[in-house]
Amino acid sequence: MPAAIEVEGLVKRYGGLTAVDRIDFSVPAGSVFAFLGPNGAGKTTTVEILEGLRQRTSGTVRVLGLDPWSDGAELHRRIGVIPQEFRFFEKITPREAVEYYRALFGSSVDPDEVLGRVELLDKRSARFDQLSGGQKQKLGLALALSNDPEIYFLDEPTTGLDPHARRAIWNVIRSIRAAGRTVFLTTHYLEEAELLSDRVAIIHHGHLIAVGTAAEIIAAHGGPARAVFEAAPELATRLTARLGVAARASGGRVVVDLAGPHDALRVLSAAEESGLPWSSFSTERDTLEDVFIRMVGEMDDGALKGESAP
Amino acid sequence: MNPKRIGADLAVVARGYYRNPAALFFSLIFPLILIGLFGLIFSNTGTTTVTLEVLNENPHSPLVTKFLSALNNTTVVKVAVVPASTVSASGFSAWLGQNGDPVGLVIPATFTTNYSSGTQVNLTMFANPQDAAAAGEAEFAVSGVANAFNLAKAGGSSLIQLAGTVQGVGGTNLVYVDYLIPGLIGFSILTSPMFSMVDVASSYRKEGLFRQLSLTPLTRSEWLTSRIAWYILLTFAAAGIMLGMGVGVFDAHVSLNAGLIPYLVVGPFLFVSLGMLAGSVAPTPESAAVIGNIITFPMMFLAGTFFPVSEFPPGLQTFARVLPLYYVIDGMNQVMLFHNTMRAAADLAVVVVAGVVVFLLAVRLFRWRDA
Ligand SMILES: Nc1ncnc2c1ncn2[C@@H]1O[C@H](COP(=O)(O)OP(=O)(O)OP(=O)(O)O)[C@@H](O)[C@H]1O
Ligand SMILES: [Mg+2]
Numbered sequence: 001m002p003a004a005i006e007v008e009g010l011v012k013r014y015g016g017l018t019a020v021d022r023i024d025f026s027v028p029a030g031s032v033f034a035f036l037g038p039n040g041a042g043k044t045t046t047v048e049i050l051e052g053l054r055q056r057t058s059g060t061v062r063v064l065g066l067d068p069w070s071d072g073a074e075l076h077r078r079i080g081v082i083p084q085e086f087r088f089f090e091k092i093t094p095r096e097a098v099e100y101y102r103a104l105f106g107s108s109v110d111p112d113e114v115l116g117r118v119e120l121l122d123k124r125s126a127r128f129d130q131l132s133g134g135q136k137q138k139l140g141l142a143l144a145l146s147n148d149p150e151i152y153f154l155d156e157p158t159t160g161l162d163p164h165a166r167r168a169i170w171n172v173i174r175s176i177r178a179a180g181r182t183v184f185l186t187t188h189y190l191e192e193a194e195l196l197s198d199r200v201a202i203i204h205h206g207h208l209i210a211v212g213t214a215a216e217i218i219a220a221h222g223g224p225a226r227a228v229f230e231a232a233p234e235l236a237t238r239l240t241a242r243l244g245v246a247a248r249a250s251g252g253r254v255v256v257d258l259a260g261p262h263d264a265l266r267v268l269s270a271a272e273e274s275g276l277p278w279s280s281f282s283t284e285r286d287t288l289e290d291v292f293i294r295m296v297g298e299m300d301d302g303a304l305k306g307e308s309a310p
Numbered sequence: 311m312n313p314k315r316i317g318a319d320l321a322v323v324a325r326g327y328y329r330n331p332a333a334l335f336f337s338l339i340f341p342l343i344l345i346g347l348f349g350l351i352f353s354n355t356g357t358t359t360v361t362l363e364v365l366n367e368n369p370h371s372p373l374v375t376k377f378l379s380a381l382n383n384t385t386v387v388k389v390a391v392v393p394a395s396t397v398s399a400s401g402f403s404a405w406l407g408q409n410g411d412p413v414g415l416v417i418p419a420t421f422t423t424n425y426s427s428g429t430q431v432n433l434t435m436f437a438n439p440q441d442a443a444a445a446g447e448a449e450f451a452v453s454g455v456a457n458a459f460n461l462a463k464a465g466g467s468s469l470i471q472l473a474g475t476v477q478g479v480g481g482t483n484l485v486y487v488d489y490l491i492p493g494l495i496g497f498s499i500l501t502s503p504m505f506s507m508v509d510v511a512s513s514y515r516k517e518g519l520f521r522q523l524s525l526t527p528l529t530r531s532e533w534l535t536s537r538i539a540w541y542i543l544l545t546f547a548a549a550g551i552m553l554g555m556g557v558g559v560f561d562a563h564v565s566l567n568a569g570l571i572p573y574l575v576v577g578p579f580l581f582v583s584l585g586m587l588a589g590s591v592a593p594t595p596e597s598a599a600v601i602g603n604i605i606t607f608p609m610m611f612l613a614g615t616f617f618p619v620s621e622f623p624p625g626l627q628t629f630a631r632v633l634p635l636y637y638v639i640d641g642m643n644q645v646m647l648f649h650n651t652m653r654a655a656a657d658l659a660v661v662v663v664a665g666v667v668v669f670l671l672a673v674r675l676f677r678w679r680d681a
Binding site for chain 2: 052054076077085087088089099106127
């Protein structure tokens with residue numbers, strides 16, 4: 001698959017602050033790419049550079065084969081964007097807004113159909129300044145849909161939405177992907193990234209600290225898989241003695257790291273042999289969220305230590 | 311330039327205005343209030359005594375003496391006789407202007423002989439359009455006395471009458487409200503786009519609306535063109551209101567002709583672009599407002615809006631000629647009052663050139679997106 005987005009050595013400086021520091025990644029056409037990172041990590045800066053709204057300091061960026069800054073006019077016909085804080089004309093209604101976009105892009109979408117997709121049909125005649133935050137966000141998505149673009153750039157499209165509305169947006173993203181379009185999605189919801197995306201990148205202080213599928217990132221950066229019993233702490237002592245691996249007890253749970261995927265049976269037998277009671281047994285592994293929090297936390301700890309060193 | 315995109319944007323602008331009563335108020339009701347206010351102030355006939363300078367070309371006539379004392383008896387005017395040796399009838403208007411006298415009357419040499427023989431007597435009156443109140447009172451007194459003299463003569467026909475319209479001090483035959491109409495149309499052509507475009511330029515940038523628009527195929531020149539089109543429409547409406555009020559209510563003697571139309575088009579073209587330019591070069595909405603005011607305020611008062619530039623001291627007249635609005639208002643004066651086509655065309659050319667330059671600069675300097 002050809003790459004819809006290619007980024008090499010991208011740097012963005014705001015005065016003395018390096019918001020994006022030599023990042024590389026590529027997004028295959030037809031896939032959903034989730035861009036994760038804590039507040040101020042450089043997500044919006046990166047997205048805006050890809051959209052051609054911001055000029056990069058250095059590096060190469062190709063979106064649909066175009067340079068977003070210098071070929072902006074051509075690129076903008078072919079992409080759809082929801083900015084992080086979507087604002088529009090105060091007195092316009094959602095229906096008029098979609099009609100306006102349709103006229104500007106010369107597209108032939110049916111406004112009601114588009115508003116229906118984002119579940120905003122009931123507010124189609126309300127003025128923009130009377131819409132709720134979530135409704136405004138939905139209108140942003142409706143406008144992004146109205147020129148049937150090849151790539152969607154969605155900067156935190158579901159932030160502030162209720163769970164129902166969030167699912168509605170997820171469905172739209174799935175339908176976009178099903179239609180073979182590319183999605184570049186930033187989000188703070190790790191679950192959302194895992195659920196919707198083909199590939200994930202984590203950015204922190206302007207550096208990419210992980211890129212790949214969620215499973216790859218978890219495999220590379222997550223802890224080992226674990227066996228978990230609900231049992232009294234004595235079980236931990238017995239298991240440690242029998243297996244030669246440290247078992248941990250806390251909060252009514254006894255946890256043993258597994259050496260590999262087929263190690264669970266051995267641990268379970270050891271528990272049976274101990275003769276001690278336990279009420280449930282399961283295996284678990286890190287979620288993307290666990291990995292994200294650990295990686296970001298470790299980097300920040302490191303940074304703090306580094307700063308305090310003389 | 312794609313007309314369909316301009317049309318779509320124009321529809322959005324128009325609806326936004328329609329739904330924003332404050333904006334509509336300033337664009338349409340404000341001109342109405344302005345013309346109403348100024349019209350009322352300057353067509354007001356008060357009861358103060360006005361000194362009427364009378365150039366008597368028919369001295370030593372008992373009839374003229376009787377006529378003048380009848381004028382004094384009205385208590386509306388106080389007659390001050392100017393001997394015919396001081397100034398000629400043709401130089402009288404200028405003489406009045408130099409002496410700062412608001413109203414003057416010429417008694418022709420033929421007054422007595424014509425009146426006695428039943429031939430018509432034409433009186434010529436001069437009035438300073440800036441002092442419309444004095445002019446109105448003097449005209450009222452002179453025609454009242456003339457009527458009485460006409461009635462006294464057998465038959466009561468209009469033997470003595472004011473010749474045509476009142477002549478203006480300074481050589482024109484205009485009253486204040488006549489100057490007021492082109493001036494106030496110019497005022498509205500200036501203020502309505504300037505104030506709002508300066509604000510739009512900076513607030514759209516701050517709110518990210520320009521970035522949002524930059525993500526569409528709409529170009530900056532299309533966007534600016536749609537705004538210009540909108541203000542041309544507003545200007546036609548405002549000019550219509552002011553002409554209607556001025557002519558209908560305050561008896562302005564302006565001639566309505568198609569020559570006015572180019573000014574109602576290029577005027578908004580110039581000032582929408584200028585407002586956009588001012589708003590674009592300013593770093594913040596606050597500084598934009600300051601820059602906008604620095605550009606707008608001198609023009610609001612010194613470009614012939616409320617007072618004819620010809621009444622200004624010479625230094626201020628020179629300054630007025632630097633202001634682009636001067637050429638818009640002077641052009642409209644030439645078309646509507648003086649019928650001086652050559653000068654009107656020259657004024658128009660100045661406005662067109664200024665408009666094109668400012669439009670191109672504005673399109674170049676205003677940014678959809680920031681680096
Ligand atoms: N216009 C700007 N001028 C100066 N600094 C900026 C500007 N925009 C962003 N920054 C800085 O760059 C860094 C990255 O900001 P960015 O908006 O890209 O973060 P983000 O990952 O989108 O954060 P969030 O999750 O809060 O939206 C931040 O430290 C921010 O303060
Ligand atoms: Mg952001």
